[in-house]
Amino acid sequence: MTHPEDRQQQAAISRLLLYYLNAPIAEGCRLRGVLPASDAVRIAIRAGDGESSETFLYEIPHDTVAPAHIPGILRTVLSGTQLYSSDDISEVLGMTLIRLHPEEITPAPEPEEDQALSVLRALSDPGDDENPFLIGFLMKDDSLMRLYVQHPDCSGLIGVDIHLTDTLTALTASLPSLIEETERHQPAPDDPHCDLIVDLTDC
Known part of the structure; x- marks a missing residue:
């Protein structure tokens, strides 16, 4: 992450998502981290509880969505079955990385x-x-x-x-x-x- 604009966007998203350390972002899904990436943010979400839980990294490009819409996009993705291209899935730090296309996702209403x-x-x-x-x-x-x-x-x-x-x-x-x-x-x-x-x- 080299551009100052990326760092500013990353900081804004990190502040915005701090609340979800204490409250589920969607049923059964909790925030585990906000990681910087080149031209994007990666949001770590743990789905499930106990030994059956799994942590996913959702990558959202900075230039496609305002920070305020990110919780709604995540709620949409986490609340229903989603289909992803194999090109959009990889692995980072032992977590499944899923690259999202926010322009194709309707943000769920804010609670x-x-x-x-x-x-x-x-x-x-x-x-x-x-x-x-x-x-x-x-x-x-x-x-x-x-x-x-x-x-x-x-x-x-x-x-x-x-x-x-x-x-x-x-x-x-x-x-x-x-x-x-x-x-x-x-x-x-x-x-x-x-x-x-x-x-x-x-x-």
């Missing part, structure tokens, strides 16, 4: 927990512990999540309701400015954990 994690990671700035923006959160029914945030110009906490969808990036980026809009502020008589409620479920 609600993964969507929530994406939002919470984006709003959590570990470099600002003295004045954090995100204070807490609550997963609710019907793909709703309440975020508890504080605004630098506000002494109280604000509860922000959002829908977990596949298009949260823009909402997450604009959240600090949206909570400043006083016409969105509502009282919070039923939630003792915040002073105001901002409903962004229609955004």
Whole structure:
């Protein structure tokens, strides 16, 4: 891996997949590693448990897919029977290496927990512990999540309701400015954990 762009892409994918060290990426499948390769990333996945388990390396070219789509591609590949050309299969470090063609794979939808994690990671700035923006959160029914945030110009906490969808990036980026809009502020008589409620479920 010689190009700086490859290293940046590799680092982004490694950060993105860290969560799957603690949670299965698909039923019966767990992340075992993220390995650098020339113009690609190789993701080690252990399928099965105990002595019957086997670890596979899935190679995904950097120039065919954005890092955010990789978990969905892996979920699709790991959740059903796939057919591969013999040219796409080899062996590396004692693992079966399978070269994927992401342009031919429809990414599986992101589970609600993964969507929530994406939002919470984006709003959590570990470099600002003295004045954090995100204070807490609550997963609710019907793909709703309440975020508890504080605004630098506000002494109280604000509860922000959002829908977990596949298009949260823009909402997450604009959240600090949206909570400043006083016409969105509502009282919070039923939630003792915040002073105001901002409903962004229609955004």
